[in-house]
Amino acid sequence: MEGNVLITAEEIERRVKELAEEISRDYQDKEPLLVCVLKGGVIFLADLVRHLTIPVNMDFMAVSSYGQSTVTSGQVRILKDLDTSIEGRHVLLVEDIVDTGLTLSYLCDILLARDPASLKVCTLLDKAARRRVKVPVDYVGFEVPNVFLVGYGLDYRERYRELPYIARLEAEPEEE
DSSP: OGGGEEEOHHHHHHHHHHHHHHHHHHTTTOOOEEEEEETTTHHHHHHHHHHOOSOOEEEEEEEESOTTSSSOOSOOEEEEOOSSOOTTOEEEEEEEEESSSHHHHHHHHHHHTTOOSEEEEEEEEEOGGGOOSOOOOOEEEEEOOSSOEEBTTBOBTTBSTTOSSEEEOSSOOOOO
């Protein structure tokens, strides 16, 4: 897997620190609620919050649009909803990767209907070449090519999340 590394652990660490500095500046007088999309976003969130210099709260959502496939079905299901009300809160949605935009668009619609004071999106990876829906992404770690990626929270059938870097999967999975 190491031969297919696209983004090293050191590059990730440096960029996450830069994102945290930017977010800390933008939310200086606020106490944002960081909403992490499970499971892929949890490693990114953990590293991000350790570099923030502002107080934050965290909550989690789990959604499914892929199932066991490697391509999105286009239908999003909420598997775990927020435990916290976001009404009047400054919400920062933390994602591992924005791909087609379908899941993010759905989540933004759901969250905006709950009347937050603001809603912004932070993603570690942006795969803009696959975008099918225009979505707002306020903080981007890295632009990535249209290849199947694993590591640093990203998985293929629940494997490879633990890798400290982002890599292209050696054998591209068949689209199901």
